[in-house]
Amino acid sequence: MAAASPPPSRRNGPAQTPRLGRPPLIDRATVVAAAVDVGFEALTATAVAGRLGVGLSTLYRVFPNRTALAAAAVEQVVASQDWPPAPQHAGPGWRAFLAHTTWAAWNLYDRHPGLAAEVASLAFAPPSLVAVAQRSIEVLVDAGFAARDALLIVDMAGELALGPFLLARDLPAAPAPAPGPGPVSDREDLVEGPIWQSMSVLDRVATQRRQLLSTTNPVGDGPVHDVFAAVIHDDPRHWLQAKLDLFLDAATVRRGMSPPVTPPAAPAARGQP
Missing domain, CATH: 1.10.10.60 (Homeodomain-like)
Known part of the structure; x- marks a missing residue:
């Protein structure tokens, strides 16, 4: 006859009751x-x-x-994301800080296709993105910007980072061949599906624009056309940097200025004085 099992030891407390259900x-x-x-x-x-x-x-x-x-x-x-820290001296460092922050956002959206559209569609901004904006506003205020201007500049920098990637929301899974001479199989301007999927968002937008320019002339002839063609065929990041430089130049003018006057009130509803 088998020996009976000893009762559970209570030296270390009562016996543990097995948990019900699956983990x-x-x-x-x-x-x-x-x-x-x-x-x-x-x-x-x-x-x-x-x-x-x-x-x-x-x-x-x-x-x-x-x-x-x-x-x-x-x-x-x-x-x-590796966001840049606030500069120790906001006075001379605000411009480089804001430029690096905007580029960090660009790179983030570029690494994650579809992220920009998700951010734009959310009812509330992600807490971490709010923290980045708050830190940027504080840096600008410390550098001598009026609070309203600081908020405006940071908001515009966010839109500058977001905008190019929202253009990619309606891009196809792979670009359709643009009209051109010769059989499609011999065309050198086409991008194969797997290559298209591996491209960054900005490069996809640039490729679509290059194909458009190869079949249409949206700006006519002359120097504007030459500049437009050069921009389209250049790395899209160079044009983004040019936009950022122009934006920061304009923002520099507002530093130390008095806040603008309060905008006029909205017009009264029709039929009211």
Whole structure:
């Protein structure tokens, strides 16, 4: 006859009762990481669930809908970006700081196709992006800008970083061949699908514009056409830098100036005095 099992020892406290139910298959961090891996252009609940090997019902226990999932993924990539620190002396360093911050945003949007559209569509800005903007405003105020001007400049810098990537929202999965001589198989100006998918967002936009310029002449002939063609065929980042330089030159003029007058009130509704 087998010996009876000894009773559980209570030397270290009462015996542990086994937990009922299965442990969770996924957690919030795992889902967010999978969403970032899938990419914002292809981000759907179905795609993320497939990446994790779970059902939609399991995914929805963590995030109730795609909007919440996208917001968490946006916050993840924005928070992980290497944003420049505030300068020790804001007076001479504000311009370089704002330029580096704008470039950091450009590079972030360029590395994550579809991120710009997600940021633009969110009801509330990601907390990490709000923190970047707040730090930038404080740097400008410390450098002698009026608070209103500082807010305006930072807001415009954000739009300058965001704008080029919003142009890519309606780009096709691969560019269609533009009309041209010769059979399509012999055309050298075409970009194959796999190459297109590996290109950055800015390079995709530039490629589309180059194909457009090869078939149309939107600015006529003359010096403007020559400049336009040179810009289209140049690295798009050079044109972005030119825009940023012009913007910062204009912002420098506002430094130390008195705040502008309050804008006039909106006109009264029709039929009211």
